Amino acid sequence: MTANPESELSTDKQNVTAQSVMPATPELKTGSIILERYKIVEFLGAGGMGSVYQVEDLKSKQMLALKFLNKNQTTESSWKRFENEIRAASKLDHPNLVRVHHSGLLPDGQPYFIMDLVKGDSLSQLLKKHGRLPLDKVIKMFVQVGFALSYAHTNGVIHRDIKPSNIMIQVPTTDTTIGSVVKVVDFGIAKLTGKDDFNQQTLTRTGEIFGSPLYMSPEQCMGTPVDHRTDLYSMGCVIYEALTGAPPLVGDSALSTMMKHQSEIPLTLKEASLGIEFPERIEQIVARLLAKDVNERYQTAQLVTSHLVTFESAPTEARASEEQTQVVDWRLEKKWAVTLGAIVCIAGFFIGLNIPGYQNIITEKPPEWSEITRQKIMAGVDEYSDKSKLALKKSSLTFFEAVANNPEKFSTYSDKHGKRVFKFPPEEIGKMSFIGKEEHLALGNIESPPLFEGIMFEPREQLRHFPQFLSRFRDDDIKFLDLSYIENYALSAPSENLHVDNLIPYVLNLKSICSISLRNAKINPANFNKLEKLPNLCELWLSNINLSGDELVKSKQLSRLKLLALDNMKNAKLVVKEIGKAKEINFCTLRNSDIDIDDIRELSKCERLRFLDLRGNPKVTDDCIILLPAGLHKLNLQYCDITPKSIDSFKRFKKLTDLAITAHLWKPEDVARLRRTVPNVRLSP
Template identity: 30%
Template sequence: MSDQFNDESNEANRKNDQETDIGRTRSVINQPTVPDKRLANFQGQATQIPGISGINLSYLPGDIVDNDYQLIKLLGRGGMGAVFSCRHLTLDREYAIKLLSAQQLSKEAWVRFQSEARALARLNHPNIVSIYNMGIDKQQCPYYVMDFLSGSPLDELIHKSGMLDEQNALDIFIQVAGALNSAHNQGIVHRDVKPSNVMVTSEPDNGKALVKIVDFGIARVSKQDLTSQSQTATGLIFGTPYYMSPEQCQGEKVDARSDIYSFGCALYEALTGRPPFVGDSAFHTFMMHQSDEPPPMRGKAGSKIAPELVAAVDKMLHKKPADRYQTMALVEQDLILIREDRSTQPAKKKVEPKQTLAAPIIADEDEDEVEAEDPLLNRLKKIGLVLGALGIIGTLLVVYLVLENEKHKKNNNLTVDEGVLTLRPTQLLRDFGASPEELQDVTNEKIIPLEESRQNAVKLYKSYQSLPNFLQEKFRRDGYFHFLPNVSLGSISIGDKKPVSAKGNIEAPLGVGAFLYLITPTRGFPLFLHKFGPDDLTGLAIVTDSPSVVLKEIRSWHHLSEIDFFNPLLKAMPDATEYWDESKIADSDLPQIDKLNGIKILGLCKPVSGSAILHMTLLNRLEGLNLKEIKDFEPLLQELPKYDNLKELTLIHQETKNEQLEYLSKMKNLEKLTIKRGFLTLNSLSYFQKMPALKYLRLDRNDWNAEEKANFQKGLPKVEVTYEPVAESTYWEM
């Protein structure tokens, strides 16, 4: 990366080398207006970028930027520059490269942007486009290299469909909120949150919408002055003024709450098809941001939008920052709550607008904002019109994306079709040795109550939310955990004691460890973790839809030695495709988990892949690994014997057979082994006999009779073999 705007070191040699590569790169220096002869071969693909010294640089597909990046195709261009797809010549990997107009940057702004880019690179957030490199091509054109995304800008998707349905909008904007919250926690304010800066791709595993936010930090380094509220680029019309906060319009210092306002404008547009404030001119739009109330929100075909969602957007759009949500974490939390409410309540249920939570403001520590030198601009700022912040143009990646619609709409009433509920457990659990009595028990005693508890998730959360100082007061204090007496978060074990329901007051002496097992109804509310101090828990089993929020909350937990992203206390699910006791965690979350240096035991579940786990450095330090329905498991299984540090292993629903036991028999330090829902037979004994360090073996083969179990134990005289019910959903005694 370049550390200053006019870095001349090593550039002379680069320039000489590049200019010998005729036909691949060319600078139009002396006559910037002379047509490039190559244009005939690349109609619509050529672009000229103003350089630092006022010259224009011409870029075409095939050109090489900074000796490393060969341009492939023009993806978009605008006032701040142009975006190409490119290929790194050494790595042979495709990226996107943004070539920035030097006319829109000052030296100070470029240095500041580099600083923010480094901070973003350290975030490594799955919903923020990654920046890999930056520099200055031919000592003239600043550039930065980022992910090449296969997707479409959100504004394009809104334009195609007219507006998004509530479920799609919530799924997308919850991800946006999580990404912005992560950036805000690092002191980075986006300043240009709008649909065109939100790329929507799809997850390779399940086709669900995956969001990437682009152009962090670009808005505030722009010097461009525009009097229009819209700008045209590659056939798409969009304008930044529609999304600017009142304080941003006035040229005042902005913080995270300005992004929250812009976020609200973007969400309003996604739900209704148009921004909340659309004036006849930029000036008119700015004045509307200052004084007008947004029009009532109407969804598709004039349908009403959920009142709690309307209330949330209204709160985001308050004129005064102090009246808005105070952090993006609270925005994310309420949107998750609304999504859960929408998916669990009967369609016609009346829902009262909820209260929101207060938290400290995350201020932007930008002490070196570029001051406007134009006297006219200064006068305009005094009347609330800032033109200098309008020059940013969103990255336009012109790639087609089809968003997969929801395949099934669930009936979420409390009525339970017992035949439907028992069908899948019967099919699954009978193969693993479950008796008919166990199957009936798990339906009557476990599945139906779980369904009811999931439908009571919002009630549980609101019970806690109504408490004074909800976030400020921790659960553990004065030698006790203080939970509500009538609602349970799950189970908790203190020291070596068996787990008990996490409700009421539970004694927890100072210095004694505690393991918390959260249950499905809490999956949408990771903010509960904020009520635990950094020394309160030594173990956590969590069921969450927002692993990025969870990882942010627990990264300062000093004594946490085990984390499982599924609840090991629940042993039976009604449908293997449902996330009942499992988190919605993906391979993209593993780099953040890899940073949890204190973890000794790690539990992961579908759709995480075994090949991705192999890339974790944490694997070299773990003492225990708990795996449930891991995809692409075979590569990991084959490599496990290489990790002498592993002493405990749990495999759930991994289709474990004798062939897999052959690999496990080579793990020379494995002491504890649990295999649930495997396909073991009495002949599996010989493989366990090969495990030299094995002391404890947990199985669920209850279809073996007493004599068979006794003979199996005789074959392992130094191993304690225990059997657990296949379909029971109490805790494991490990």
């Protein structure tokens, strides 16, 4: 119950500090007054570097913490370390850090400082009680730790001793407090960037290595100069322990542990926790934090925090869906479906296919956002300080602006056959993948397969503020450009943030693009029409965009499409007429678009149509079935007015492999009869 009693009282065998000698008894008596202002309330703890007391400020009546150097600490390094903590903490004023109010010398000459009093437990204490913590609590906790480190690093302070005992969870002071506030404490061995000769010396001085080997970065263990990225490694170690119950690397001694940090790759979270499943995204975040090479690690605390915030803000059901359907991630499946002539032969399509906006295509109607979830999305991460969020945004935009303005191309040719190497910045700027390959974070060097056929690229939202970044791609680098926005962001973002108009002039220079997704985006009709200048464009993913059907049909590109995906489009009937003229179209989604039998007659002209999704169109009735193109392979009729009367009509689809209907509205015997009628079709209720 202090600003940091446990850090001073640590008995961990692998905690390396200067002379660890604890005073046997408190040096100050309860009730005594010091400095004519502070009343000693309680002795909270003592360690090698100092004693901590709870005190009452007699002027403000505020409860604070007093920390002073123990009398037995007479070495120069001990004094400098204590002074260093005062200097470092005095530079910082942030909700997730302990604020120093003032400092000086006690009457007997001992240095002291007065700081915030933190009522609560350390993460170390929580782990001793519970072994490991739930994922959601860990994420919330380390979003705040990330904000604290981001602020400290921005102000030239590197902590260098991030560990569970230096992370305090403050008890809410009122019933209205939203959650607990996390405090990063104990800047005793912090490095002040640019003016910290003492720290540079003591880090390598024999016998005076400072830190906690269980959480020290490889460069810290080797005694080489460190920068802010050492804190990110330590942060990864602590997240790992919070999730699994044990640090990532433990040796028989402090020295062996330090050696392991330099050479040994830790187990995955799943392996370390004996089989507990963690979201793949969390495995990736922790693994990147624990990278041995500082250049492969996260480069800023801001980026770590933004990734954790993004994960935390996603609805629970969305995370579960993501984990269950990794194999059919829509970004991997959709972009090559028509381009490569696959005609959407996607395994398990009707068992949760993920395409733009159509996750879990044949489940029942997706759950609505709860009011609590909606409020949280609209409010953003409102439990964290505005200062932190503004600092995160400012620093992120500065980075992305620098990336966008770099004149060098991302890709270089590695051989005469066209193999390429993409040299992205050391921080993630988006997502990318090669044809038929797994999706990557767009960071660092990524080598293409021997035969380069283009990439999928999805830029991060921050990068879109600087559209010139697209000029860093060669005109034949990108085959599929994903400019969509995820639903939870689209719900909360200001309308102007969803516009992609500023990108279009740069998009038009990428002549190899054959597929574009604008899901949940906004675009001016005139700019949309300019896309027809792309000579290879044959796929449009337009779910929930701002354009209406009468605006869409003005584009000449509809007639040459092979794929079109619409959802919630006003006046979609006009678009359907144009689709009927498209000789090559074989993939069409028209969800929630007021489609009726007249529109079905237009679609019947599409002889090459193989995939048709009409979900959410109640005017599509039994009479429409006999009008649909007979060559369909996959058909979704969920939430259409289809009854058992149409069962025999499905016999005409000789090539049908997958069918989705709203079967829970049918009697079981009717569903059974449908299965007997089309025995070779995968039926999804």
